Amino acid sequence: MVYIQLLLLLILSTNAQTCSYMWDPIFEANSANPPTMCPVDTKSGQSCIFPFIYNGVAHTTCTVNGPNNPDFRPQCAVDVDSSQSAIQWSFCIVPTDTFVLYTTVRKGGPWTQNYGSTQGGTMLWIYGKRFAQRGFNTVPSTATTNAIQLVDGYSVYNCTMHDDKVTDSQLTCYTLKMPEGVYQIRVYVNNNLIPLYQYYDKKRATFAPMSSQTPIITGATPTTAPPRSLLSLSGSFKSSCFSRDTDGCSMDNNPLISRIYIGGQLCNMVNPFTGANYSEVTDTSLQCNFDSDEVGIFNISMIVTNEYGRSMVPSNLYRVSATNQLYVFQTYATISSVLPAMGSTQGGTTLIISGQSFSQSVQYPIVVNVAGQACTILNVSLTEIQCKTPAVPSVILSQYQGGLGLLIFSDPITVSQSLITSTNPPVPSGTASQMWTNGASYTSNSSASETVWMIGFIRVPTTATFSFILKINGYGALFLSSDENPINKIKIADTTTRYQSSPIILQNNT
Numbered sequence: 360m361v362y363i364q365l366l367l368l369l370i371l372s373t374n375a376q377t378c379s380y381m382w383d384p385i386f387e388a389n390s391a392n393p394p395t396m397c398p399v400d401t402k403s404g405q406s407c408i409f410p411f412i413y414n415g416v417a418h419t420t421c422t423v424n425g426p427n428n429p430d431f432r433p434q435c436a437v438d439v440d441s442s443q444s445a446i447q448w449s450f451c452i453v454p455t456d457t458f459v460l461y462t463t464v465r466k467g468g469p470w471t472q473n474y475g476s477t478q479g480g481t482m483l484w485i486y487g488k489r490f491a492q493r494g495f496n497t498v499p500s501t502a503t504t505n506a507i508q509l510v511d512g513y514s515v516y517n518c519t520m521h522d523d524k525v526t527d528s529q530l531t532c533y534t535l536k537m538p539e540g541v542y543q544i545r546v547y548v549n550n551n552l553i554p555l556y557q558y559y560d561k562k563r564a565t566f567a568p569m570s571s572q573t574p575i576i577t578g579a580t581p582t583t584a585p586p587r588s589l590l591s592l593s594g595s596f597k598s599s600c601f602s603r604d605t606d607g608c609s610m611d612n613n614p615l616i617s618r619i620y621i622g623g624q625l626c627n628m629v630n631p632f633t634g635a636n637y638s639e640v641t642d643t644s645l646q647c648n649f650d651s652d653e654v655g656i657f658n659i660s661m662i663v664t665n666e667y668g669r670s671m672v673p674s675n676l677y678r679v680s681a682t683n684q685l686y687v688f689q690t691y692a693t694i695s696s697v698l699p700a701m702g703s704t705q706g707g708t709t710l711i712i713s714g715q716s717f718s719q720s721v722q723y724p725i726v727v728n729v730a731g732q733a734c735t736i737l738n739v740s741l742t743e744i745q746c747k748t749p750a751v752p753s754v755i756l757s758q759y760q761g762g763l764g765l766l767i768f769s770d771p772i773t774v775s776q777s778l779i780t781s782t783n784p785p786v787p788s789g790t791a792s793q794m795w796t797n798g799a800s801y802t803s804n805s806s807a808s809e810t811v812w813m814i815g816f817i818r819v820p821t822t823a824t825f826s827f828i829l830k831i832n833g834y835g836a837l838f839l840s841s842d843e844n845p846i847n848k849i850k851i852a853d854t855t856t857r858y859q860s861s862p863i864i865l866q867n868n869t
């Protein structure tokens with residue numbers, strides 16, 4: 360039994376590979392203490408001799424910088440003198456002889472222009488020879504593919520290929536969001552990693568995302584609006600160019616504000632009907648039109664070409680939705696009429712709701728409630744909803760949750776502090792002006808006395824403990840109902856005793 364086990368071990372050790380090929384990633388990863396290299400064959404039939412010396416440099420792998428090599432193919436010495444200097448050369452037989460010359464962020468730009476946005480969206484141009492050039496094919500092929508990764512130590516990021524501009528001598532890809540640093544460009548051709556000895560100079564194939572190269576959107580107004588609305592953006596865009604037809608923007612080295620996204624939709628700076636800009640475009644401000652009927656919450660970004668990329672948005676611009684999502688801009692549908700105004704108490708009346716942007720989607724399905732009960736959807740278009748009413752519920756409230764934001768009532772009257780902060784405060788008069796706001800703040804433009812009510816429903820993004828704080832120049836009070844019924848409101852803060860409420864547990868029931 361012991362003898363058989365020893366024999367099996369001998370057979371296994373005899374068949375195990377005891378060397379590594381110089382193009383194997385393990386060889387690069389252990390350059391300080393490299394494994395035993397397998398022999399490298401050449402086109403002449405001879406094997407490479409390592410190390411060999413050329414131009415005062417000792418080479419332990421093939422090189423693309425040898426003599427008489429205009430196509431930069433990997434070659435090695437097959438004969439050396441007593442000092443290991445190369446005497447005779449031959450081309451190495453390798454999995455792929457792709458050559459990487461340099462990388463830049465601008466078409467035809469220098470290798471020193473190798474920086475861009477930390478938010479991604481920077482187009483990299485990789486120049487070289489013998490990249491895989493994918494011809495037209497109805498079936499995707501893995502035999503003619505290129506891939507690019509950006510590597511910094513153990514951090515590896517894919518670069519999304521832009522195949523429309525790929526040729527056998529150039530590759531293009533878009534960077535992803537990544538921290539500041541210096542990343543080595545690694546190229547794969549037909550699933551083969553191109554070793555660094557097939558780079559003209561690995562230092563010329565790097566990318567450095569930098570905060571200073573990142574466009575910033577610092578303001579977006581309005582924060583809520585119907586679809587197809589005009590938005591004003593401010594910030595540091597790094598460029599005022601948006602078209603090559605604009606004076607001073609025709610050269611390739613002029614960065615362009617190429618696209619502005621609201622979610623996945625475009626926000627256009629040019630009116631498609633008149634051909635005119637919606638406003639003057641500068642490197643700090645512009646206007647664009649949200650060209651979509653989509654209703655929902657969105658983030659905003661722009662892409663600036665060349666040495667920039669995708670913009671960033673500071674944290675103070677973000678809001679938190681009732682579904683616990685961060686967003687910068689929100690669109691909403693508008694209602695112009697609801698007909699008929701009366702119907703059966705037993706339900707079954709067909710309501711016709713007219714308006715704009717009744718966009719039906721899986722993410723944001725249309726829901727209509729009448730007296731807090733579901734109105735059965737019959738038909739939906741962008742401008743009309745038809746639904747069948749439910750029976751009248753046994754309990755009818757004066758107000759129901761729904762819609763968006765808070766309703767502001769304003770009266771040009773003075774109400775005493777004691778009355779406002781009492782447990783039974785006054786209500787708006789029938790002549791009070793009304794307006795809607797998407798935020799829980801109000802700034803008066805009047806120099807006269809004014810009493811303001813802000814009334815609405817709150818839907819918290821998650822079940823948690825909350826505190827409410829009053830910030831006001833005059834005096835006021837904050838009331839919160841324990842449920843959806845305004846009658847059950849209680850005072851939780853005021854300007855006479857405490858500006859901050861006690862901790863309150865609120866439930867998320869979305």
